[in-house]
Amino acid sequence: MIRERTRASSKRVVAIIAASTVIIAACAAPTTTRVVEVTKEVVVTAAPGAGAIDPSAKFQLTYLNICFPSSMAVTDLMLAAFGAKYPNIDVKVDCAQGDYAEGIFAQAAAGNLPDVVFSADLFTVPFVNAGVLLDLEQFDKADESFSFDDIYPNILALGQVPGKPGTYMIPASWDSVxxxxxxxxxxxxxxxxxxxxxxxxxxxxxxxxxxxxxxxxxxxxxxxxxxxxxxxxxxxxxxxxxxxxxxxxxxxxxxxxxxxxxxxxxxxxxxxxxxxxxxxxxxxxxxxxxxxxxxxxxxxxxxxxxxxxxxxxxxxxxxxxxxxxxxxxxxxxxMGTYGYGISKDSKNPQAAWELIKFLASPTGQRLSLTNYIGVPFLKSMADDPVYERLQPPPQNIKAFLKGGEIGIxxxxxxxxxxxxxxxxxxxxxxxxxxxxxxxxxxxxxxxxxxxxxxxxxxxxxxx
The missing domain is CATH 3.40.190.10 (Periplasmic binding protein-like II)
Incomplete structure (x- = not known):
């Protein structure tokens, strides 16, 4: 069963990303921190589309989420960034209900999976072995603006299967307990x-x-x-x-x-x-x-x-x-995390990539941190000045950063x-x-x- 979640208007989500970017770019710490609400193995390959997406293109991108507070906040950040760049592409977000994995396998068998799907470390092996997800490394290699190399290997590994090549999920956060x-x-x-x-x-x-x-x-x-x-x-x-x-x-x-x-x-x-x-x-x-x-x-x-x-x-x-x-x-x-991947049935895999890669961008990671919904997993951000501008609590937020190094x-x-x-x-x-x-x-x-x-x-x- 799927419940449709009403998406904010494009004007609203663009405003969110603009306001949030101002906050994290400010030279001085703000007096308050604004929170934005926002087993058969199958090998699947789908070459990413050649060239960039036409900013004036009009079509719908489908997106299946498990809608809990932090995943919805992360989704709002992605929609805001994507909407600012591609205002004419509609993203239809649905909230999954019931047994998520069972629903995914049923949709996969019917060949009607959405473009973007929620995933998590517990789903990586069964989803990949069933051929549900596309290997994201093909998109990474074709995208000069992006690189998996900057992501801590232990969190990136949660979207990988031991002994099998490929990366199948972009994580939402460097999540350690x-x-x-x-x-x-x-x-x-x-x-x-x-x-x-x-x-x-x-x-x-x-x-x-x-x-x-x-x-x-x-x-x-x-x-x-x-x-x-x-x-x-x-x-x-x-x-x-x-x-x-x-x-x-x-x-x-x-x-x-x-x-x-x-x-x-x-x-x-x-x-x-x-x-x-x-x-x-x-x-x-x-x-x-x-x-x-x-x-x-x-x-x-x-x-x-x-x-x-x-x-x-x-x-x-x-x-x-x-x-x-x-x-x-x-x-x-x-250590474990959730994140997002691109399904084998995606009709617009390149657009789906443009949407989810924002999660692993410095801007996306800073927004996640300043909204207190995640901790950056980019190695280049270990000493980012954004940490010094955060308002407590928690005072010791870097415990999550240090703790990620001891995660198993x-x-x-x-x-x-x-x-x-x-x-x-x-x-x-x-x-x-x-x-x-x-x-x-x-x-x-x-x-x-x-x-x-x-x-x-x-x-x-x-x-």
Whole structure:
């Protein structure tokens, strides 16, 4: 099911881009920061159109989005830039409903995919293997004004498939999971205030002080009914203790190796030993982000796209962000992002490229940053003066920039029949093992030995 989203008039979106450009180009910092609302493998190739698009051309470009706040804001920025350059090209934006991947595969089978499609790291492998997306490197090579070389490799890789050439998604932001925290709550509790140098032991010690002084407050905003089994939360605990969930050749599941078990046990201990998290199954009326906004969760671990929401909704306490706390072997965090690609059915692939490449331009990245919906992934912008002109919160926004350097991806080479950490047998098996461990149904060792056995059985039959 698709719901059409009414697009702003071309005059309005052109005005947005003009006003925003003035803000980021100003020599002095503005007194306020304006927020603008704005498994069969198939090889698909489609040569980009020769030459530039005629600015006077009139046709419609179709665009399918998953419409959440930051994706809609990013879309508005792209539409504004595109509308300023190609005022006669209409962009029809639709909001996907229901199971997104299922809908994409159905449209692909019917041959009626829109020109531009929303994608994300979890969709890259299935979409590319099914031939849904065009390889964007052909457009990159033909476009002298653009280069993938300036994008940090670890975020660009989220639009690539291991062992397969090509790049199939332009990311929206350098999205790594870092720690938002309620500064006032730590200070008023007499607990140390988090820093970029903290370890998890530092955080746990401070959390116990915060919770003792503030009954009804959870220190770590993880748990409840969702999120606790997200790979970007628990896989870094494995890696941070020297383990890894699978062998390099994806033939052996290693969740029950000594190092992996040490990391999983430490993660589970947040609930069972330290009791600094939201109990599994507890209903939160406004979700985990709502818990942080209400001051009932002292920390929240999430990507930079939440900055805009927190700036708008948090009015009664000071908040900031720091890097993910370090684990015994290394400081590491999960990394993932959404972005946009061009479908195999695009009737106007060159125009689609002109639209989405704005995301990876310096102007697009500055606008994303100054609207607090993302962090630049261009290497050339690491020391951009725009950072110094930003108005807090967050004061320490560069934690996301530094944190991007410690980001890891989920293992992304499992046989299709076994699923992945996102879906299928592996996802469900690990979720079950984690829940059994946290609820005390099984020990961590037993739960993950059982999980390894189930995953290994699938890997052995998929060779």
């Amino acid at each position: 870092q720690m938002y925290y309620n500064k006032d709550l730590f200070e008023k509790s007499g607990a140390p205030v988090p820093t970029d140098e903290w370890t998890w032991d530092d955080l746990i010690t401070a959390c116990k002080v915060v919770q003792e002084k503030n009954p009804g407050v959870y220190c770590v905003g993880n748990g409840g009914t969702e999120g606790w089994d997200w790979w970007a939360y628990f896989i870094p605990w494995i890696v941070g203790h020297g383990g890894y969930p699978v062998s390099e050749d994806f033939k052996t599941s290693t969740f029950s190796s000594p190092e992996s078990l040490a990391g999983i046990q430490a993660y589970v201990d947040l609930w069972t030993k330290h009791k600094v998290t939201i109990p599994i199954g507890e209903q939160l009326p406004s979700g985990r982000d709502g818990c942080f906004i209400a001051g009932k969760c002292a920390t929240y671990f999430m990507i930079p796209g939440l900055m805009k929401t927190f700036r708008e909704k948090i009015t009664d306490f000071t908040w900031d962000v720091v890097q993910m706390p370090a684990l015994p072997k290394k400081r590491v965090t999960g 991806f989920p293992p992304n080479g499992y046989p299709p029949k076994c699923g992945s950490l996102y879906a299928g047998l592996i996802n469900q098996t690990i979720r079950t093992a984690l829940e059994e461990s946290i609820r005390g149904v099984k020990t961590v060792e037993q739960a993950f030995k059982d999980a390894d056995a189930e995953i290994q059985s699938c890997l052995d039959t998929a060779q």
